Amino acid sequence: MTEETKVSVPRWFWIFSIVALLWNLMGGMIFLSEVFAKEAMMESFTEEQKEWSRDIPFWIYVVFAISVVSGVMGSLALLVRRRLAVHCFAISFVAVVVQMGYTMLIAGGLKVMGPSGAVMPLLVITLSIVWLCLAKYSSNKCLL
Numbered sequence: 001m002t003e004e005t006k007v008s009v010p011r012w013f014w015i016f017s018i019v020a021l022l023w024n025l026m027g028g029m030i031f032l033s034e035v036f037a038k039e040a041m042m043e044s045f046t047e048e049q050k051e052w053s054r055d056i057p058f059w060i061y062v063v064f065a066i067s068v069v070s071g072v073m074g075s076l077a078l079l080v081r082r083r084l085a086v087h088c089f090a091i092s093f094v095a096v097v098v099q100m101g102y103t104m105l106i107a108g109g110l111k112v113m114g115p116s117g118a119v120m121p122l123l124v125i126t127l128s129i130v131w132l133c134l135a136k137y138s139s140n141k142c143l144l
Helices: 011-036 047-054 058-079 084-106 109-113 115-140
Strands: none
Touching: 011 058, 011 115, 047 109, 058 084, 058 115, 084 109, 084 115, 109 115
8 A cells, every 4th residue: 555645835835826826817918918909008108119019020929928828837737736837837937038038139128118128027037937946946845
């Protein structure tokens, strides 16, 4: 007869998992707004910012979708305690870096949006690293 070892899951794990899910769901809402209500989102933009936003290629939106879907899947995998979370957050992190790297550096987003335009991309990159590290740590500690 085999005996399962039950690992006590700390409260911080559930808090981080729920926050990760909420964050990634918000990312999903932003993605949907960018795709389906882009003009409304750009109402407060200058003409230069509107032109820059309209020139973002389709493939960046595909990468954006990959980052959001894999982030939500990673969050759900955390909540059901599956190691799949590590792989999902790794995919999300790579997609976030590609998306933010292109839009902010290659496509000139920092120049057009100004220094304050770097705040959200840096936050998104930082949190994608946090979610990935949380998943790896949780996996190493047998929480997943």
